Amino acid sequence: MRIRNSIFVFGALLLLFCSCDEKRVFDEYKSFDGAWNKDSIASFDFEQQDTTSVYNMFVNIRSNNDYPYSNIFLIVEMQQPDTDFTIVDTLEYQMANPDGTLMGEGFTDVKESKLWYREQVKFPTQGAYKVNIQQAVREAGKVPGVQELEGITEIGFRIETTE
Template identity: 80%
Template sequence: MRVRNSIFIICATLLLCSCDEKRVFDEYKSFDGTWNKDSIASFEFEQQDTTSLYNMFINIRNNNDYPYNNIFLIVEMLEPGNERAKVDTLEYQMAYPDGTLMGEGFTDVKESKLWYKENQRFPVQGTYKVNIQQAVREADKIPGVEELPGIIDVGFRIESTEE
């Protein structure tokens, strides 16, 4: 019995210690299966390192209720002490041509890790803020989709590029 407990403790410790060594920041905002066009997923993080390179990602968890093959996002990043944000309008593929959702997951919930910025430095030290808003429009329609179904969580992740 002691040997079995010891093996379990060693395995659990190894799993916890070896996971996700590149993660610098990783946070999610939850939605109740629908993302309103006026709902902004906001993330704040402290950054002191201005010399290293980082990769940034937007993570989307969606389910089979998501009706589109792509998603449009407006992402703004505010630097510390700067009132002007850098704003990007981004499009990501969310489904294969046959309608099957892309992303990782064994159930109907899929997680897509979407590139936002690659090999980026943070120019100044301090608190950064990232705002993510959905901007999906249906074909041949000007107004955006008010309620985007199938979205469970929206996340923002920063990873170190160093091994």
């Protein structure tokens, strides 16, 4: 009887922790094999039918201690359905504390950074959207970009409801 109650409590707790992500509308990751090449574009396709609700969008980055910089530059493009209209943003995010330790959530050397992309957004039209994310890191004083960006293991794109 005691074991059965323990299993029930464990199962209930597991269900509770797994169902806590009620705001998620879209959440997907692309993996890199040790480094993110400057020519590699992470693409995310999603359908959006709701044009009345308000959403927040995030770029999620999983990095490890091999990441050599204190910040990261990204080029993010969002293509709207059935048009040639594309929103292009060049974004900079802080990735490390002044002492060099990586920012983000995580207990091991892998940290996940949830970075704001756009907030309080209403999608203008229904249909298939596409988001492309490309790294654009450059070393100080150098024009060409970093060819292989070490320490980035995954890049993700997330959409959440604001309600």
